[in-house]
Amino acid sequence: MTATPTTGVALAARALRKEYGAGQSRVVALDGVDLDLAAARFTAVMGPSGSGKSTLLHCLAGLDRPTAGAVHIGDADLTRLDDRRLTRLRRDRIGFVFQKFNLLPTLTAEENIVLPLAIAGRRPDATWLRQVVAAVGLTDRLGHRPAELSGGQQQRVAVARALITRPWVIFADEPTGNLDSRSGAEVLRLLREAVDTLGQTVVMVTHDPAAAAHADRVVFLADGRLVDELHEPTVGDVRDALSRLDPAAAPAGR
Numbered sequence: 490m491t492a493t494p495t496t497g498v499a500l501a502a503r504a505l506r507k508e509y510g511a512g513q514s515r516v517v518a519l520d521g522v523d524l525d526l527a528a529a530r531f532t533a534v535m536g537p538s539g540s541g542k543s544t545l546l547h548c549l550a551g552l553d554r555p556t557a558g559a560v561h562i563g564d565a566d567l568t569r570l571d572d573r574r575l576t577r578l579r580r581d582r583i584g585f586v587f588q589k590f591n592l593l594p595t596l597t598a599e600e601n602i603v604l605p606l607a608i609a610g611r612r613p614d615a616t617w618l619r620q621v622v623a624a625v626g627l628t629d630r631l632g633h634r635p636a637e638l639s640g641g642q643q644q645r646v647a648v649a650r651a652l653i654t655r656p657w658v659i660f661a662d663e664p665t666g667n668l669d670s671r672s673g674a675e676v677l678r679l680l681r682e683a684v685d686t687l688g689q690t691v692v693m694v695t696h697d698p699a700a701a702a703h704a705d706r707v708v709f710l711a712d713g714r715l716v717d718e719l720h721e722p723t724v725g726d727v728r729d730a731l732s733r734l735d736p737a738a739a740p741a742g743r
């Protein structure tokens with residue numbers, strides 16, 4: 490297996506366009522997005538509701554096909570792969586963390602974590618599994634099923650499942666959206682640590698300025714276009730940038 494790239498550009502989108510529907514009901518969800526994601530960095534994607542964040546994440550991750558444009562990851566252009574190759578690349582090279590955890594209820598935490606490897610017919614590397622499980626703090630919960638875990642613990646299982654294949658990129662869609670602030674902060678700390686200590690590349694969609702402030706870079710979408718970005722921002726910087734984009738949504742008193 491090729492090593493996870495830890496320098497240079499992990500993923501590049503070019504002139505990405507996504508349209509839904511046709512005729513009068515046509516919606517342009519992405520309108521020419523160019524984006525380079527640096528390897529071993531944590532990038533957050535923000536923007537007003539309907540600005541195209543989820544569509545962008547899905548197109549970058551190969552979960553959805555753009556109408557036009559290219560997504561380069563490793564030596565592949567996702568938009569040119571047939572369904573079989575795309576599925577394999579997603580399975581082997583891409584990790585996902587979803588808002589609703591998406592764990593299999595009948596499997597234990599450990600079985601959920603190694604599931605991407607099991608599906609690929611690969612054995613987990615015992616040392617790496619131990620390291621990942623320790624990093625997410627689940628060593629004493631491995632035999633529990635999701636219903637026996639708190640929301641924060643379930644999301645930590647999902648982070649471990651995303652890390653286990655050492656993917657090129659982990660995509661996280663509102664990973665703290667279903668968690669209380671303490672569990673959410675724990676998950677963000679984990680993602681941050683995966684970037685800093687494992688050289689993992691992470692991209693996260695979030696509405697929460699405090700979550701985005703954990704990232705190295707925040708890019709802002711409006712009407713399907715990238716309109717702003719911040720590097721190593723504070724929570725206040727993120728709030729200010731958001732209120733410039735969407736003054737109606739700015740908290741009162743700001």
Ligand SMILES: Nc1ncnc2c1ncn2[C@@H]1O[C@H](COP(=O)(O)OP(=O)(O)OP(=O)(O)O)[C@@H](O)[C@H]1O
Nearest residue numbers: 509510516518536537538539540541542543544545
């Ligand atoms: N399957 C679909 N069919 C038609 N229109 C869609 C579809 N999915 C998204 N859209 C439209 O595309 C635009 C972008 O949607 P998207 O979900 O990417 O925005 P978002 O920024 O993630 O929004 P939110 O913050 O509310 O989740 C919106 O106008 C949305 O209504």
